Amino acid sequence: VAYLRKTNMNISDALVNILDKIELVKDGAGNVYWPLYGINNIGQMQPGQGYLIKTKSGISQVSLFYPANTLLPKKQQNVEIPKPEKYVVNFNSDNNATVAIPENVISKYAKEGDEVGIFNNEGKLVGSAVYTNGTVVVTAWGKETGNEKAEGLANGDKFSIRLFKKDANKEFVLKTTTSSDKVYTPNGVYVIENVKGVEEFRPLPDKFDISQNYPNPFNPTTTIKFALPVDAKVVINVYNVVGQKVAELANGEFEAGYHTVQFNAAGLSSGIYFYKIEAGKFTAVKKMMLIK
Numbered sequence: 001v002a003y004l005r006k007t008n009m010n011i012s013d014a015l016v017n018i019l020d021k022i023e024l025v026k027d028g029a030g031n032v033y034w035p036l037y038g039i040n041n042i043g044q045m046q047p048g049q050g051y052l053i054k055t056k057s058g059i060s061q062v063s064l065f066y067p068a069n070t071l072l073p074k075k076q077q078n079v080e081i082p083k084p085e086k087y088v089v090n091f092n093s094d095n096n097a098t099v100a101i102p103e104n105v106i107s108k109y110a111k112e113g114d115e116v117g118i119f120n121n122e123g124k125l126v127g128s129a130v131y132t133n134g135t136v137v138v139t140a141w142g143k144e145t146g147n148e149k150a151e152g153l154a155n156g157d158k159f160s161i162r163l164f165k166k167d168a169n170k171e172f173v174l175k176t177t178t179s180s181d182k183v184y185t186p187n188g189v190y191v192i193e194n195v196k197g198v199e200e201f202r203p204l205p206d207k208f209d210i211s212q213n214y215p216n217p218f219n220p221t222t223t224i225k226f227a228l229p230v231d232a233k234v235v236i237n238v239y240n241v242v243g244q245k246v247a248e249l250a251n252g253e254f255e256a257g258y259h260t261v262q263f264n265a266a267g268l269s270s271g272i273y274f275y276k277i278e279a280g281k282f283t284a285v286k287k288m289m290l291i292k
Contacts, residue, residue, distance in 0.1 A: 001051055006069045008044040015045075015053075018062045024054045024189055030096050030139030037100060037135040041081060054189060086164045087117035087128035091151045095142040095186035099127065099161070101174075102193060103135045109174070109198050110136075115164040120153050121231075121256070123204055142186050153184035158231075158255075161192065162201055171201035204256050205229050208282035210236075213263070213275070217289040220266040224249065226277055230256050235278045238263060241271065249275070265290045 005014065011033045015022060025033040027049060031041040045051065055062060099118060106116070110131040118127035118140040127140035140159060144150040153159060159182050161174040176182070177194045205227035213222040224236070234254045238247040246268060249261040263275070270292045276285045 001053055001064060003045040003047060003049050003051065003066070005045075005066050006047055008046050009067065011040065011042050011045050014066055015064065016067070017065050018053075021055050021059050021062050022053060023056045024098060026052045026054075026096075026098065026139075026187075030092065030098075030141070032098055032137050032139070034098075034100065034135075034137060037102065037137070039100075039135060039137050041137070052187060054187075082113075082130040082132065084115045084117075084128040084130055086166075087115045087125055087162075089125055089128055089141065091141065093141050093144040093150065093152050095145060096127075097140045097142065097153075097184055097186065097188040097190065099138045099140050099190045099192065101136045101138075101161070101195070102191065103133070105193055105195050106131060106136050107133070109172070109195075110163055111165070111167065113166050115166075117162045117164065119160050119162060121158050121160075124151065126152050126159065140184065142184060155185060157184045158182055159184055163198060172198040173201050174198055202258060205258065208232075208279055208284075210275075210277045210284050210286065212286055213288045217291040218265070219290060219292050220268075221262060221264045222288065223260060223262055224275060225258065225260050226279070227258050228254055228256050228279060230280070232256075232279045234259075236261060237276055239274045239276065240268075241273075246273065254279075 011025065022035060027042055033040050033042045112131060112133050114131045116129050116131060116136050116138055117125055118138050120126050127138045129136050129138045141152045143152040143154050163172045163174060165172060174195050175197050177196050206229055208228060210226040213224045215222060232254060234250050236250040237245050238249065240246050247263060249263055268290060270290050273288050273290060274285055
């Protein structure tokens with residue numbers, strides 16, 4: 001919608017007659033007004049500027065009436081929003097999405113001044129913000145419409161979230177219970193609540209690989225690690241010396257990165273076994289020894 005008043009006004013005053021119907025408002029720079037979380041990066045609405053208004057679920061139409069031009073705006077204390085130093089985004093575009101991590105979630109892992117970054121599936125930064133002891137709201141920038149070579153997220157791209165801890169000078173990945181809530185849609189709104197922990201960030205592997213199990217020989221459990229440069233369906237089976245499958249360790253979709261599976265051979269007899277991985281077009285077989 002266009003802001004039609006002749007003077008600027010605090011956004012909560014300008015939209016007073018529809019405040020109970022609003023979920024979120026964005027401006028062209030990706031700044032956000034989000035009443036539910038007490039977020040107002042827009043501050044005052046400016047004459048001649050356009051804004052995207054997302055209404056609450058079930059509300060498809062509202063009638064907006066701006067206060068009269070004779071009504072002067074309230075004085076507003078300017079709040080300086082800290083800028084990231086590690087996660088610096090050097091571009092924007094004609095579309096974006098809004099990603100929020102509620103204060104009760106992010107406060108478990110971050111300290112004031114730590115930075116949150118949004119990354120595409122190639123590991124390139126597409127959005128960032130600084131944690132200031134409240135809900136973190138990040139603008140994730142999409143590719144410029146009609147320019148597939150542009151930086152940013154394409155419609156349907158998966159994105160990941162990292163946390164840069166200043167005191168440790170290290171990056172960590174926020175692990176969620178599902179990746180389905182992190183698929184980019186222009187003007188999408190994402191509230192990340194299902195965080196199950198963080199782990200130190202490691203650059204994505206440049207090739208498929210599977211490690212030798214450890215310990216080896218083993219009794220009765222051992223660990224197998226594998227690496228995926230891209231998302232892939234992974235199947236890992238264990239076979240005895242005559243080629244019979246005795247265990248299935250993995251069978252499903254895995255995100256790009258490093259993963260671990262455990263093999264418990266408590267019900268098997270001592271001897272040599274083989275484990276085989278199939279991931280995309282990659283296959284590999286390694287030998288291990290069980291000694292009881």
